[in-house]
Amino acid sequence: MIRILLVDDHGLVRTGLRRILEQAGGIEVVGEAEDGASALRLAKQTRPDVVLMDLSMPAGMGGIEATRRLVRLVPGVRVIALTVMDEDPFPDRLREVGALGYLTKGCPAAELVDAVRSVARGGAYVESALAQKRMLADWSGSAVTPFAALSAREMQVAMMIVDGCRTETICETLSLSPKTVSTYRKRIHDKLHIKTDAELTRAAYRFGLIRDQL
Structure with a gap:
């Protein structure tokens, strides 16, 4: 069973x-x-x-x-x-x-x-x-989504940002310091070639990671 x-x-x-x-x-x-x-x-x-x-x-x-x-x-x-x-x-x-x-x-x-x-x-x-x-x-050589460049932890932080979580919530949930969350946010922005969390949300919508744009 x-x-x-x-x-x-x-x-x-x-x-x-x-x-x-x-x-x-x-x-x-x-x-x-x-x-x-x-x-x-x-x-x-x-x-x-x-x-x-x-x-x-x-x-x-x-x-x-x-x-x-x-x-x-x-x-x-x-x-x-x-x-x-x-x-x-x-x-x-x-x-x-x-x-x-x-x-x-x-x-x-x-x-x-x-x-x-x-x-x-x-x-x-x-x-x-x-x-x-x-x-x-x-086989077709299609480019992968840019989110593939993120590490597992960076992806976790990115999706919590997209979900509208505050830094304090991210820190508590993932057991991270505010400084570490800030570092992850910068890495995410750099890897995705974006500058704001609003751009992150639009990118997540564009590549199918969320169904409805916020």
């Missing part, structure tokens, strides 16, 4: 995921969390085999940071990132923090189940449509 922890800030999404997984057989949902902090607490209590982690939780700790902490807190746990976004650089950044799977919320139910079973066995899984898209981009 594969033990699953669901992490998503939308109750309806969790209900849908639970129904799909439990109907598949051989899978048990042992807990549900609506944010990163709750996910860490529940994972420590329930010791799941696999965690389905939403990347787009607006409040508190984001999915990338929660994944980074989770794989350290619960040795052996395997994380599959679940997101509405289908663009780089998330697969690379997630691999850096320890995730083994990457799916969009629009993937077929059967592929969700396949991903869970594959990752539970210790394999890695990227949604087939995304894997094909990346392969075709490599």
Whole structure:
């Protein structure tokens, strides 16, 4: 039996995921969390085999940071990132923090189940449509998104800025000093060739990292 922890800030999404997984057989949902902090607490209590982690939780700790902490807190746990976004650089950044799977919320139910079973066995899984898209981009020589130049930590800070988080919130969530956050902000601006946080938000919208421009 594969033990699953669901992490998503939308109750309806969790209900849908639970129904799909439990109907598949051989899978048990042992807990549900609506944010990163709750996910860490529940994972420590329930010791799941696999965690389905939403990347787009607006409040508190984001999915990338929660994944980074989770794989350290619960040795052996395997994380599959679940997101509405289908663009780089998330697969690379997630691999850096320890995730083994990457799916969009629009993937077929059967592929969700396949991903869970594959990752539970210790394999890695990227949604087939995304894997094909990346392969075709490599063959065509298409330029990758400029966000691919950011490190995993820089990406975390960048997405919190885009989400409208204040420096104090970023410091508290990521355990960083204000000076360090300022340094990351400058690196992000330099790597993306921008000068303001407003330009960062527009770039995130342009390259598909957020759905609606703020």
